[in-house]
Every structure is written in C-alpha cells, then in structure tokens.
Amino acid sequence: MDKSSTKKHRARRRSPGLTQRGNIWWIDKRLKGLDSPLRESTGTSDLEEAERYLAKRISDIRNATIYGMRLERTFQEAAVKYLEENTHKRSLHVDAENLTTVMPFIKDLSLQRVHDSSLRPFVKYQLDKGLSQGTINRRLAIVRRILNLAARSWRDEHGLTWLETAPLITLPSYEPRQSYVLSxxxxxxxxxxxxxxxxxxxxxxxxxxxxxxxxxxxxxxxxxxxxxxxxxxxxxxxxxxxxxxxxxxxxxxxxxxxxxxxxxxxxxxxxxxxxxxxxxxxxxxxxxxxxxxxxxxxxxxxxxxxxxxxxxxxxxxxxxxxxxxxxxxxxxxxxxxxxxxxxxxxxxxxxxxxxxxxxxxxxxxxxxxxxxxxxxxxxxxxxxxxxxxxxxxxxx
Missing domain, CATH: 1.10.443.10 (Intergrase catalytic core)
Structure with a gap:
C-alpha cells in the first residue's frame, strides 16, 4: 500500500470530531449537555494519542453533566489560573515566588491531594533550612488561598466548582520577630x-x-x-x-x-x-x-x-x-x-x-x-x- 492510500485509509478511520491543523490534531465536536461545540487542541500530532484524549474529554464531560462528577485538575493548573487572574495585584510577584518555592513538593498532585500531610515534607525542608515559621506560613497561605478559590469561586462550564471542599491547611502559631532599636x-x-x-x-x-x-x-x-x-x-x-x-x-x-x-x-x-x-x-x-x-x-x-x-x-x-x-x-x-x-x-x-x-x-x-x-x-x-x-x- 503506497503512502497516499495509507493517508486516505487513516483519514477515513479517525474519530469524528478530530481535524488536523498543521501537525496538531484539534477537537471540533458537538456534545450533549454543552451549549457550544467543544473546540480545543489535543496538543499532539499523533492520531492515536489524540483519539485517546478526545475519548477522555467526552467521558469527563458526560460524568460532569449526567453524574455531577468534577473534572480532576492539578494544583499547577489552579496556580496558573490564580496568577493569570491577579495580574493587577501589586504583590503578585511575592505570591509567584512563594508558589515557586512550594511547587517542587506538590509537583503534579491533583487539587484533592493537596493537604497538610502532602505539604509536611515542604514544611520540614523549610524548617531544616532555618526559615522562620512566619515565612513558612506565608508560603502556605498562598496554597490555602488557591484551594479556597477552587472550592468556592472557580466553576467549570457545568457550574461545578473545581474542588468540592477545600482541605484545612494548618498555619501554626508563632511569635513574630521583633525589630531592633539601634543606640x-x-x-x-x-x-x-x-x-x-x-x-x-x-x-x-x-x-x-x-x-x-x-x-x-x-x-x-x-x-x-x-x-x-x-x-x-x-x-x-x-x-x-x-x-x-x-x-x-x-x-x-x-x-x-x-x-x-x-x-x-x-x-x-x-x-x-x-x-x-x-x-x-x-x-x-x-x-x-x-x-x-x-x-x-x-x-x-x-x-x-x-x-x-x-x-x-x-x-x-x-x-x-x-x-x-x-x-x-x-x-x-x-x-x-x-x-x-x-x-x-x-x-x-x-x-x-x-x-x-x-x-x-x-x-x-x-x-x-x-x-x-x-x-x-x-x-x-x-x-x-x-x-x-x-x-x-x-x-x-
């Protein structure tokens, strides 16, 4: 079978709703429960991988619309959303720095898996470095803020919040450092x-x-x-x-x-x-x-x-x-x-x-x-x- 016939054969067998733009497969498909067509990139040039991505998106949307099941999102997705929504904030660079510090310990965890236990290695590492509890609390506070937004404010296209309930992120009490009066x-x-x-x-x-x-x-x-x-x-x-x-x-x-x-x-x-x-x-x-x-x-x-x-x-x-x-x-x-x-x-x-x-x-x-x-x-x-x-x- 020559290359042209192989290309036509593969084109006939691809899943409905996938179109190729350049080297990337894109989704353009109407689904029950959505007011507008699902249009987004699969992020891949491989047809089989694109079809798996489309199947998962259809399954996620069906679970959300029929069974009220939330899409599983990573904390990294939520952190990006937070930074994008708060570009007006004067201290955003501080939030970004604090997130940069904690992200290596969160990695690709889903929102549901970010809690006191999963953050314990981060806290221990910061204490071992000699950082004050106040500094650690400020870095944990931005994590707690993002989780609260995900549970209370951010909603997907189905009206569901990103997170059902925000976990309790404990901020231990501490005695603030006192300033020093120079003679x-x-x-x-x-x-x-x-x-x-x-x-x-x-x-x-x-x-x-x-x-x-x-x-x-x-x-x-x-x-x-x-x-x-x-x-x-x-x-x-x-x-x-x-x-x-x-x-x-x-x-x-x-x-x-x-x-x-x-x-x-x-x-x-x-x-x-x-x-x-x-x-x-x-x-x-x-x-x-x-x-x-x-x-x-x-x-x-x-x-x-x-x-x-x-x-x-x-x-x-x-x-x-x-x-x-x-x-x-x-x-x-x-x-x-x-x-x-x-x-x-x-x-x-x-x-x-x-x-x-x-x-x-x-x-x-x-x-x-x-x-x-x-x-x-x-x-x-x-x-x-x-x-x-x-x-x-x-x-x-």
Missing part, C-alpha cells in the same frame, strides 16, 4: 562600615522612617520645598497602604539630601548611575555582623530596624501619638487629615526631635530593654489613619 553608638558603628552610597541612604532612612522601597525609589520630582526644607509627596503606587503620603525628613536627613542632590537626575539615591534596588545588600549584612549587632533574629529584619529606631526615638522624645502616626505613614481609614501649612510645620518640628542631640538621653530605657529582655520590647504604639492628603495650597 546612637551602634548606629555610628554600623554606618561607618557601610560604603558611602549606602551609608547616606540608611542615614536618611533612620531620620525619616521611610520603608525600604520608599527610599530606593525616591524621586526628585516628588520633592516639595516648604520654608526652605525638603518634603516628599509619595504617590500611592509606592506606599504600602496605597495612599499618597508625605515624607518629612529631619535636619540630619536634610544634610544627606544636600550631599546627594546632584548625583542623579531622577532618583535621590543611586549607585553607579542607577537607582538603588534595595538597602539590605551584602555590604549591609557584613557591616551589621562586623558591628557586633544581634544576628540570629535581627539581621532578617534588615533596614526595617531603621524605621523602627526612628519611631522609637520619636516616642522617646515625646512626639505625640497622632504626629507619630502621620510621620510613619500609617492608616486605618478612621479619618482623613488635610494638612495646612501650620500642620506641616508642626510635623517638621516633630520629625526633628528624632535627631541625636534632642533624644539621646531618653533612649537609655530602650537599650536596657534590648539587653535585658532579649529585644522582647513592644513596637511603638502606632495606630493608623486613613491616608495623608496635603493641601495643594502649600507654597512651592
């Missing part, structure tokens, strides 16, 4: 060991209480000059609570701004012509260790210790509860504050109280608590407010 001597020892570009950024941070990426992405075109001083109006795209807020550097931070003003056209802090990506670099780690600062728990807090130090110094200097909230950029939606020029001046004076000569004698208590209680002291009491809005009447 003036520790701050000096740490910053002296940092390269100049990093020392400047960290000195600015400890004198205005910004979050790490607020420092790294700080732009000159956000600067507002008020009474001869620099303020920065941070856009909601950058802030943690997605609300515009004002950053109020004190005198020490103003000195840093004068030093870096002409180093980059766009970004306040840069290195070799590019903006800083993060502050907790290898240079930061080495300087922290060389300064004799606590390592086991504190080094992972990174530069958040600087923000915490600033907040503690404000409280020690007697800055009011409301002013501390505003300076740290917290919000709870309870009110909206419109800042007048007088209020801006008040915040500038409050921020300046965190400078060394103003607060040094008052920090003895913080040092004692760090030493005696193993840094078990509580963070400054900072309630939240709704976002900060600056009156545009400010004279630029």
């Amino acid at each position: 003036w001597e520790e701050q000096k020892a740490l910053f002296q060991r940092l390269p100049d570009y990093l020392s400047q950024a960290c000195l600015f941070d400890v004198n205005c209480g910004a979050r790490e990426q607020e420092v790294c992405q700080l732009r000159w075109d956000w600067e507002i000059v008020f009474e001869g001083r620099s303020l920065f109006l941070l856009p909601k795209q950058l802030t943690k609570n997605k609300q515009d807020r004002i950053l109020v550097p004190n005198d020490a931070a103003q000195t840093v701004l004068n030093q870096v003003r002409h180093q980059h056209d766009d970004y306040v802090f840069s290195y070799k012509g590019k903006r800083l990506r993060n502050l907790r670099t290898m240079a930061w780690r080495k300087a922290w260790v060389a300064s004799g600062l606590p390592q086991e728990k504190m080094i992972r807090q990174g530069v958040h210790n600087l923000r915490h130090t600033y907040a503690t110094r404000l409280r020690a200097a007697g800055v009011s509860h409301e002013d501390r909230k505003d300076l740290l950029g917290h919000s709870n939606g309870s009110m909206t504050t419109h800042y007048s020029q007088a209020e801006i001046s008040n915040l500038m004076a409050a921020s300046n109280k965190a400078c060394e000569e103003m607060v040094k004698p008052l920090l003895t208590l913080a040092r004692v608590r760090n030493a005696q209680l193993g840094n078990s002291h509580n963070s400054p009491t900072v309630d939240n407010i709704e976002g900060l809005k600056v009156e545009r009447k400010i004279r630029l």
